[in-house]
Amino acid sequence: MSTTKKITVYILLLLGAAVMVFPFVWMLSASIKTNIQVFEYPIQWIPDNPQWQNYIEIWKQIDFLTYYKNTIFLTLVVTGLSLFTSSLAAYAFSKIEFPERNLLFLLYIGTIAVPFQVIMIPQFMIIRNIGLSDSLWALVLIQAFTPFGVFLLRQFFMSIPNELSEAARIDGLNDFGIFTQIVLPLAKPALATLAIFQFVFVWNDYLGPLIYLSSDSNKTIQLGIMKFMTQYSSDYALIMAASVVAVVPVIIMFLFLQKYFVEGIAMSGIKS
Amino acid sequence: MKSIKNFFNNIFKSSDSGAMVSKNRKTAYFFLLPNFIGFFIFTLIPVAIAFFLCFVRWDFSNPMRFVGLKNFTYMFTDQTFLIALKNTFFFTLVSVPSTMIISLGLAILLNKIIKGVKFLRTMYFIPYITSMVAVAIVWNMLYSPSMGPINNFLRNMGVNNPPGWTASTDWSMIAIIIMSVWKQIGYYMVIYLAGLQGIPSHLYEAATIDGANSWQKFRYVTLPMLTPTTFFVSIMLLIGSFKVFTQVMVMTSGGPGRSSNVLVYYIYNQAFVYNRFGYASAIAFVLFFIVLAITIFQFKKEEKWVNYT
Numbered sequence: 105m106s107t108t109k110k111i112t113v114y115i116l117l118l119l120g121a122a123v124m125v126f127p128f129v130w131m132l133s134a135s136i137k138t139n140i141q142v143f144e145y146p147i148q149w150i151p152d153n154p155q156w157q158n159y160i161e162i163w164k165q166i167d168f169l170t171y172y173k174n175t176i177f178l179t180l181v182v183t184g185l186s187l188f189t190s191s192l193a194a195y196a197f198s199k200i201e202f203p204e205r206n207l208l209f210l211l212y213i214g215t216i217a218v219p220f221q222v223i224m225i226p227q228f229m230i231i232r233n234i235g236l237s238d239s240l241w242a243l244v245l246i247q248a249f250t251p252f253g254v255f256l257l258r259q260f261f262m263s264i265p266n267e268l269s270e271a272a273r274i275d276g277l278n279d280f281g282i283f284t285q286i287v288l289p290l291a292k293p294a295l296a297t298l299a300i301f302q303f304v305f306v307w308n309d310y311l312g313p314l315i316y317l318s319s320d321s322n323k324t325i326q327l328g329i330m331k332f333m334t335q336y337s338s339d340y341a342l343i344m345a346a347s348v349v350a351v352v353p354v355i356i357m358f359l360f361l362q363k364y365f366v367e368g369i370a371m372s373g374i375k376s
Numbered sequence: 377m378k379s380i381k382n383f384f385n386n387i388f389k390s391s392d393s394g395a396m397v398s399k400n401r402k403t404a405y406f407f408l409l410p411n412f413i414g415f416f417i418f419t420l421i422p423v424a425i426a427f428f429l430c431f432v433r434w435d436f437s438n439p440m441r442f443v444g445l446k447n448f449t450y451m452f453t454d455q456t457f458l459i460a461l462k463n464t465f466f467f468t469l470v471s472v473p474s475t476m477i478i479s480l481g482l483a484i485l486l487n488k489i490i491k492g493v494k495f496l497r498t499m500y501f502i503p504y505i506t507s508m509v510a511v512a513i514v515w516n517m518l519y520s521p522s523m524g525p526i527n528n529f530l531r532n533m534g535v536n537n538p539p540g541w542t543a544s545t546d547w548s549m550i551a552i553i554i555m556s557v558w559k560q561i562g563y564y565m566v567i568y569l570a571g572l573q574g575i576p577s578h579l580y581e582a583a584t585i586d587g588a589n590s591w592q593k594f595r596y597v598t599l600p601m602l603t604p605t606t607f608f609v610s611i612m613l614l615i616g617s618f619k620v621f622t623q624v625m626v627m628t629s630g631g632p633g634r635s636s637n638v639l640v641y642y643i644y645n646q647a648f649v650y651n652r653f654g655y656a657s658a659i660a661f662v663l664f665f666i667v668l669a670i671t672i673f674q675f676k677k678e679e680k681w682v683n684y685t
């Protein structure tokens with residue numbers, strides 16, 4: 105490639121990247137401004153007198169701490185439970201021969217195609233009947249047993265050669281031993297991918313909490329910033345500070361684990 | 377795809393027998409149980425109930441009433457439903473091709489360079505992992521017709537009457553589409569990039585020897601070799617676009633008027649605001665059948681344009 109061509113490619117890519125990050129930079133900049141400064145044009149990216157106290161103010165104005173705690177609880181419990189139950193089920197679907205295996209697996213795959221919107225109403229009825237509506241456990245129950253997780257892990261477990269588990273069996277390991285000592289250690293990349301997918305999904309989920317969580321003490325961050333926006337609709341700077349606080353944990357986690365994330369996505373695209 | 381066919385053929389076959397089977401079965405169920413209980417109660421049973429709910433009228437407090445196909449026939453006279461259906465199709469028809477073209481273009485550019493790939497990939501990917509609620513709130517401010525930076529920029533460029541974006545019935549869907557495309561192109565770019573890296577370089581070398589220019593290489597090597605990726609991307613995008621919800625709820629609440637109402641937003645409102653659970657379920661099933669029909673159609677057409685090597 106000639107140098108001019110190379111430079112053009114870089115300029116195009118950098119322009120694109122600028123468009124992609126513009127809303128985030130604008131959000132960061134607005135979050136340390138006064139309300140009057142937020143919409144000033146031309147944009148002053150770094151204000152003369154940064155309003156850092158906006159970040160203290162939001163925790164006072166609204167019960168952000170509770171929302172944060174609830175979101176962290178949900179994210180950890182759902183991610184942990186789905187890793188635990190999905191990996192066990194995926195082992196049965198990939199490493200144990202039993203007559204109903206394919207039929208049961210077909211049930212799992214079949215329901216992946218059904219949109220959440222179709223089952224959200226019956227799920228709501230069931231949760232209400234067992235008395236768990238307006239409880240964080242409602243969301244744990246509907247999100248921790250996702251057939252998608254079983255499918256993802258099963259596909260990966262299938263690629264682990266059976267010779268390995270058979271050799272271990274001859275050495276005297278039972279299925280549980282093979283699962284914990286052979287399959288799980290080899291499946292670390294797939295487990296990491298599922299963990300990140302679930303983490304990001306639960307942290308960012310809006311429709312689920314919107315349906316189930318009505319009392320303030322149960323709300324998650326996503327509901328929290330929406331509530332904040334409707335209550336203080338003209339406090340632009342504070343709304344931006346609250347949004348920054350809501351997105352930062354996921355961005356940090358992504359920056360650390362992006363290798364797994366990007367590889368997982370690339371894998372799912374190729375394997376299909 | 378072959379493996380899928382084998383899989384279907386093997387569903388009812390099993391080779392082992394006797395004591396071995398019953399021992400394996402016990403172990404298998406032990407491993408399956410923790411997930412299966414949850415899956416059974418919170419996914420499988422709801423699917424069955426959802427189907428049944430389509431044929432009833434029910435608001436939780438009064439007894440359920442069987443109404444046959446009335447929920448479905450009512451839809452055709454329900455103006456809001458028809459508008460939501462039309463808007464959802466509009467969203468799909470515009471956002472799916474734009475996302476595919478832009479993300480493929482970016483992936484091709486990114487595949488040309490060596491330095492800075494990781495950094496740029498991260499920049500493009502960040503919108504995808506951040507919360508829809510937060511970015512929708514930011515975009516709403518960017519779109520603000522009178523004070524937002526987008527219209528300020530357009531006015532500076534000499535546009536006297538910039539669009540009203542989310543505040544205008546003509547532009548609300550477009551505003552939502554631009555924001556949605558922005559949010560997801562990074563993800564599909566990564567998938568396309570993986571697809572591009574899977575194309576063997578000797579194909580390009582052979583094309584160069586045959587005297588192909590870069591457009592011809594793109595048209596006769598890159599595009600055909602990418603068809604499996606394009607197939608996957610188009611299915612994912614179509615399914616996703618019919619479920620558009622959060623950005624509508626946060627940015628416009630379906631408005632102004634009904635100009636940006638979409639199916640899932642309408643389902644949500646019918647069910648959890650107006651307590652019309654039967655009618656909402658019926659609409660949800662229509663949504664499911666549209667998605668299913670399109671997916672099946674794509675799989676049927678697959679052999680015509682997708683090359684598996």
